[in-house]
Amino acid sequence: MPTRPVSTMVASTAIAIAIAAIPAHSNGQTACGTWTPLVEDLIGNIASGSVRERVSDLVVFDAGDGPMLYMAGNFEVVVDPVFGEVRAPGLARWDGERWSAVPGLDAPGLELDRRAIALEVFDDGSGPALYVGGEFSTAAGLEARRIARWDGTEWAALGTPGGPEVRNTVFDIHHHDFGDGPMLYVGGFFFEDASPPVQGLLRWDGTGWMEPGLAPPTGNAVYELASYGGDLFAAGAFMRIGEEQADGIARFDGTDWTTPLGPDQGIRPVRFWPLMPAVRDGRSVLVVGGWFMIDQGDDVIANRLAVWDGNMWTSLTPEPAVDVRDPASLIEFDDGLGEAVFVAGNNVAGSASVSRLRDGVLLPMPDPGFDVAVELFVFDDGSGPVLLVGGQADRDVIPPAFLVRWQPAAPCPADINSDCQLDLFDFLAFQDAFDDGDPRADIDGDGRLSVFDFLAFQNAFDAGCG
Numbered sequence: 123m124p125t126r127p128v129s130t131m132v133a134s135t136a137i138a139i140a141i142a143a144i145p146a147h148s149n150g151q152t153a154c155g156t157w158t159p160l161v162e163d164l165i166g167n168i169a170s171g172s173v174r175e176r177v178s179d180l181v182v183f184d185a186g187d188g189p190m191l192y193m194a195g196n197f198e199v200v201v202d203p204v205f206g207e208v209r210a211p212g213l214a215r216w217d218g219e220r221w222s223a224v225p226g227l228d229a230p231g232l233e234l235d236r237r238a239i240a241l242e243v244f245d246d247g248s249g250p251a252l253y254v255g256g257e258f259s260t261a262a263g264l265e266a267r268r269i270a271r272w273d274g275t276e277w278a279a280l281g282t283p284g285g286p287e288v289r290n291t292v293f294d295i296h297h298h299d300f301g302d303g304p305m306l307y308v309g310g311f312f313f314e315d316a317s318p319p320v321q322g323l324l325r326w327d328g329t330g331w332m333e334p335g336l337a338p339p340t341g342n343a344v345y346e347l348a349s350y351g352g353d354l355f356a357a358g359a360f361m362r363i364g365e366e367q368a369d370g371i372a373r374f375d376g377t378d379w380t381t382p383l384g385p386d387q388g389i390r391p392v393r394f395w396p397l398m399p400a401v402r403d404g405r406s407v408l409v410v411g412g413w414f415m416i417d418q419g420d421d422v423i424a425n426r427l428a429v430w431d432g433n434m435w436t437s438l439t440p441e442p443a444v445d446v447r448d449p450a451s452l453i454e455f456d457d458g459l460g461e462a463v464f465v466a467g468n469n470v471a472g473s474a475s476v477s478r479l480r481d482g483v484l485l486p487m488p489d490p491g492f493d494v495a496v497e498l499f500v501f502d503d504g505s506g507p508v509l510l511v512g513g514q515a516d517r518d519v520i521p522p523a524f525l526v527r528w529q530p531a532a533p534c535p536a537d538i539n540s541d542c543q544l545d546l547f548d549f550l551a552f553q554d555a556f557d558d559g560d561p562r563a564d565i566d567g568d569g570r571l572s573v574f575d576f577l578a579f580q581n582a583f584d585a586g587c588g
Contacts, residue, residue, distance in 0.1 A: 154542040155530035157490040166198025169237045177512030180499040181241040183252045185274030191216040194238035212238040218503040226262040226277045234258040242295035255292030268292045296347035298354045300376035309344030337364025348397035350408040357394035370394040384434030390415040398452040411449030440482045453498040457530045466495035485541040491523035534587035
């Protein structure tokens with residue numbers, strides 16, 4: 123930790139004087155990074171309902187010709203920024219240079235007839251395969267009720283005549299192992315002719331579909347599935363587990379479904395989505411997002427973003443988040459500023475579609491041009507991991523953003539709170555860091571905290587970043 127040979131009071135007084143002199147217009151964008159489009163545009167709405175063109179899911183799969191990035195969504199044509207239009211309804215892949223249709227789906231009569239939403243790579247013992255779910259009913263010329271499998275050579279449908287089938291919409295595909303071998307689970311919004319109807323969740327055992335457990339979530343959709351602590355977690359808008367009321371999140375131990383709650387805790391739900399297993403403070407936890415509040419007695423202890431540690435709910439942020447509206451995706455990534463949780467969605471931290479949670483503070487990132495960001499993904503094209511964001515574009519932004527790559531710049535010393543703005547809050551953050559003896563306040567890099575760091579900070583602030 124840098125030493126402080128001059129009194130904190132002297133430096134703090136100097137900082138306070140400088141703060142008072144900051145011009146009102148000192149709030150310019152820093153060069154903390156830029157968004158680069160991987161998709162210039164998406165053309166063609168093949169979804170049911172009012173969903174616009176969007177990217178819904180991303181995954182890396184090696185079909186035998188090298189690992190590639192696969193993109194599911196609502197589109198007929200992908201506009202490559204370099205090579206132009208590529209017809210690939212619902213599903214396309216990128217080899218690091220250009221977009222193309224997926225083999226087997228690359229001719230009229232073979233294409234998906236509606237959008238793809240969910241992607242998962244799963245090995246059922248016969249080798250890794252790509253599983254695709256969504257709203258479609260045909261794939262590669264086959265009748266494929268909302269889900270299909272591609273092993274890199276052949277496409278296959280998943281279903282058993284006369285048995286339960288996946289119908290309506292698949293929102294997520296996830297594999298989980300309870301100790302007797304991995305099985306594939308699909309979450310969505312289903313209608314089934316069997317009695318009672320299956321709504322929300324089915325399991326594929328390799329030959330047919332079945333209900334997982336005696337009383338899986340029903341009453342509305344399952345949006346996302348995740349493995350944590352040996353259990354399978356489901357998040358969504360469902361209202362019941364068997365005859366019991368449910369709150370949009372449930373865990374399955376291989377036999378029974380229950381609602382995860384700590385002592386004296388309750389959930390006020392609208393929906394849960396997304397789920398992210400993570401390690402925080404050395405502990406394995408499940409981070410969740412959505413539109414909910416969690417109560418502890420008479421107090422609201424979490425709002426929109428929460429952490430389940432296996433026993434209790436706590437807030438992801440130091441205080442219950444008040445400026446998060448509807449998170450849709452979570453991911454951990456270090457973009458050069460340190461490990462952080464990135465949150466995507468609709469109005470996350472103010473009006474931002476993508477924000478970064480670092481050191482307990484949720485800060486908006488520069489606007490990439492989304493109406494709503496749906497998917498966060500870390501992809502390595504061979505040159506190192508990068509953060510990708512996909513979603514639904516704001517058509518008023520030119521060019522519209524459907525899939526973008528974050529390219530961070532070198533850290534800017536004056537943007538000490540890492541919010542990509544130079545303003546009064548950077549002076550306040552510098553003063554706090556100086557008072558705490560934080561090495562971030564050693565702007566001149568001499569290993570000591572002194573009034574010269576204040577001068578160096580002020581010069582850096584005046585010069586801007588870039």
